[in-house]
Amino acid sequence: MLLRVRVTLPDRPGTLGQVARTLGVAGADIVQVVVLERLGGRAVDDFTVVWPGASRVDRLCAGLGAIPGVRVNGMWRAIGAPNGGGQDAELLAQIAANPADGLATLVDAVPGLLAADWAAAAVVPADWAARTGMGAGTVRGSGAPAVAYASWRAPSPLQLPEVTPLRARSLNGPAGTHYAVAPFGRAGLVLMLARVDGDGLSAAGFHVTEVDRIAQLVRAAATILGDRLDLVSAPPVPLDPAADEPAPVTSPVAVPATTAATASTSGPTAAAPATGPAGAPGMTVAMTSGAAVAPVRPSALGPTAGRLPAIMTRHG
Template identity: 65%
Template structure:
């Protein structure tokens, strides 16, 4: 199976090498490493590793915990394969532009794989969300679901996504979210992550991940244009779209995930 690890470590020569060697000794095969931040002499890195499904994850924690200054902030399964990086975002924007289904389904189904998340949904927020908040409304920003990815729970209980700006926030039952508005029609892209390994909580979406989501949404918003306005009417109808297939941005990564989850 594929695991994602978020590790905080000293930002000095040799620290990353120690972490990589220790992961190898414990039996983890590193397939990807992403630097999330480097601040004040500390770094936060995300590792995606291949890990034997029958092996206890505590082995990784024990190994990394023995390195001075290293702390594991979270371990969770990467269900969509290794998170796509490099030119994957630009490729996805192209797929959205060329999609015959309007593009929003292509975007929603692909985003969880980009951010190692569980599911995503395109939401339509009522036009009066701001005035509802100002007047003491109890559910400002409560959104209707226009389209949800295939792994989203059904029925889908949505959190309040107001204020409409790119941000990360927590929800009920330990669910973690990142949201980014398209800037028109009250349409918002929501991404969700939950469930950790070895009793460690899943870490919140990092600022780097939220920024990446916001940039992707802005680009796709320009490509989709008036098609976003059509989601408002669609959300008032059936209430939820769904395509019951995976739509990986990184086909090779998703193939690895399915291979090692067996």
């Protein structure tokens, strides 16, 4: 299996060689080394290694910890192949070639680029600044975002932490989960990445250089996708006044009359006329119960809007 090993070590000649030798003696085959930071006589390096699945990682940790001045910051499974040069540019080229699926392409690709477990595009409630605390994990009373699209490894149901104010940053969540957040700068949309402790391993949080890389990808993708991002929305879950708990929502998904009259979703479906802000003639609305589905505003379907983006909500 592929492991990502993050160590802090003295920035002096010979120390990196000691770490490499220790990894080799323990049975790890180094396939990539990334220097994340060099500051004040210390360096932070990420090693991607091929590790025998039957071997215990505690032997590896003990060997690295025995090197004077070396500290292991984290060790976790790496998703996908090691990063080579130009992968960020290749991802942006794919988004530009097919902008209709651009957001889904970005969300599905970034976990492999950043050695994360999963990613999600989420929408922060527009009135987050006016809300007052009502307990962590609730939609009303916090800046907790609603999921618009999630990568295939994301847990279900997906509960996201509060991410306001909207700025690129890293944060730690409960149960050994580490997040990185970067805003698109449109419609309250943010990209969230997560690393999760598991299999007896402790993942490292997102380094500032990794957060900067995520922010650059998001800014570039936002420039490419432009107004398409304004079509992405995930309404907050209303609270049941009697139980003071989130109640099931019914989310409209507008579809052109020239295509299928109803959207293919899980749960019972019934078609009903749409009543958009401008009448939106020739539209139908598929009402779905259960999981929220991102609605598309009818006003965005004018003759100059082009093909609708294939933005979807993935569960599991």
